[in-house]
Amino acid sequence: MGQVRRVVARRSGAKDKTKFGTRVSRFPHNRLQDIGESMESNQGNAAAVRAFRVLEEVARHADGCTLAALVEAVELPKQTVHRLVEQLALAGLLLREPGTRRLQLSHRLEHLATDVLMNGPGRRERRAILQAVVDSTGETCNLTALAGTDIVYLDRVETQWPLRMLLAPGSHVPLHATSSGKLLVSLLPRPQRERLLAQLTLRSYTENTILERAALERELAETRRRRIGLNHAEHLRGLFGVAVPVMIDRQRACAAVALQAPEARMTMDELLAHVPRLREAADAIGRTLRPDGA
Numbered sequence: 692m693g694q695v696r697r698v699v700a701r702r703s704g705a706k707d708k709t710k711f712g713t714r715v716s717r718f719p720h721n722r723l724q725d726i727g728e729s730m731e732s733n734q735g736n737a738a739a740v741r742a743f744r745v746l747e748e749v750a751r752h753a754d755g756c757t758l759a760a761l762v763e764a765v766e767l768p769k770q771t772v773h774r775l776v777e778q779l780a781l782a783g784l785l786l787r788e789p790g791t792r793r794l795q796l797s798h799r800l801e802h803l804a805t806d807v808l809m810n811g812p813g814r815r816e817r818r819a820i821l822q823a824v825v826d827s828t829g830e831t832c833n834l835t836a837l838a839g840t841d842i843v844y845l846d847r848v849e850t851q852w853p854l855r856m857l858l859a860p861g862s863h864v865p866l867h868a869t870s871s872g873k874l875l876v877s878l879l880p881r882p883q884r885e886r887l888l889a890q891l892t893l894r895s896y897t898e899n900t901i902l903e904r905a906a907l908e909r910e911l912a913e914t915r916r917r918r919i920g921l922n923h924a925e926h927l928r929g930l931f932g933v934a935v936p937v938m939i940d941r942q943r944a945c946a947a948v949a950l951q952a953p954e955a956r957m958t959m960d961e962l963l964a965h966v967p968r969l970r971e972a973a974d975a976i977g978r979t980l981r982p983d984g985a
Contacts, residue, residue, distance in 0.1 A: 738775075741767060745775050746800070749785065754882050755793025801838060813979035814846065820975050821848040821948070828965050830952040834937070834976065835871040836945065838863060840891050842872040845946065864926060867893055867907055868900050870934035871947040874920030877911040878936060878944045884911070899925045919966060920947065921959070929954045933962045935969045937977045945980060948973045 748764045749756045762772045776794065779785040783799045817834060824832040825848045833847035841863040866872025876884055893902045901907045914920055922932035932951040936944035948969050952962055 741765070741771070742775050742779060745772065745779060746784065746796070749794050750796055750800075752793075754880050755788055755791065755795050757793055761794065798839065816979050817976050818846050818848065820972050821846060824848075824948070824950065824968060824972050825850060827968060828950060830950055830957065830962075832969075832972070833871075833949050833951070835869075835875075835934075835947050835949060837866065837872075837875050840866060840887065842866045842869050842875070850952075865894065865896065867891060868896050868922070868926040869949075870920035870922035870932040871949045872920070873907075873911060873914050873922075874918075874934045874936060874947050875944055877915035877920075878918075896926050897924055897928050899923050901925065919963070920949070922951075923959065924954065931957065931959050931962055933959075933966060933969070935966060935973050937973045937980070939977065939980060946976070948976060 744765045744767075745761065748761055752760070758769075758772065758776065761776070762769050765772060767775075776785060780787070784797055786795055786797050787793065788795055821832045821834060829850060831848065831850045834845045835842045836845055837843075842865070844860050844862045844864075846860050847862075864872070866876055876887060879887065888904065888907070893904065893907065894900070895902055901910060918936060920932075920934035922930070922934075924930055930951060930953055932949050934947040934949035937946040937948060939945040950962060950965055950969055
């Protein structure tokens with residue numbers, strides 16, 4: 692009898708253990724692992740979003756951003772922002788200006804921005820706008836942006852005339868010898884413009900290239916006043932150009948739309964007559980670059 696009771700007890704215990712084990716199996720270990728990985732993923736996503744907010748805010752400051760201004764703008768604890776800044780700097784995405792310690796975007800991000808503009812979702816619409824300018828003027832039209840001490844072609848639609856200069860999107864040209872370059876530099880805030888000019892080598896390309904810093908500064912002042920960039924065959928002999936800014940808001944130019952023609956086909960005055968058409972194109976392209984499309 693005692694043996695029977697012990698066997699029953701053992702069976703009862705095994706049953707309870709099995710019941711307990713069944714309870715656990717309703718929430719298996721692999722499910723706990725999935726939840727843990729999901730939590731880690733959410734935390735990683737949150738950190739990525741915070742880092743992107745930091746980059747967005749720094750990008751809004753043409754003359755660099757202080758850590759205090761960044762903390763106030765992103766509304767995160769100072770220690771969190773400081774950690775994010777250090778991580779982004781180590782990744783080569785942010786840098787600090789010597790002396791002022793203001794935060795600036797790195798060249799790596801500038802290259803990313805260029806690639807986004809060249810290959811982003813609005814590219815087809817912007818190319819159609821450039822094509823319309825070429826159709827109405829008969830000359831080459833391009834969309835350009837600053838890239839360090841150069842100008843980079845974001846897109847370019849060539850004329851059908853046999854006499855033309857073939858340059859592919861992504862090509863770089865000197866900013867001090869082009870209408871787009873002088874225009875975009877002239878519209879920079881003064882401290883940023885002066886830093887850029889200090890890094891610039893005034894190399895000669897034609898007899899009309901500006902080679903003296905004082906002469907270039909006078910040209911930039913006049914360009915800023917009229918808000919039209921001019922190229923009097925300063926990069927290539929016999930090739931004239933005019934450019935107007937693409938404004939991302941009332942204060943900032945993010946790119947330029949330029950029209951080019953050889954002297955044999957069009958004078959500078961004739962190119963300038965197309966400025967109203969270029970401004971229309973620049974406004975239309977600006978709408979493709981603004982978040983609200985306005």
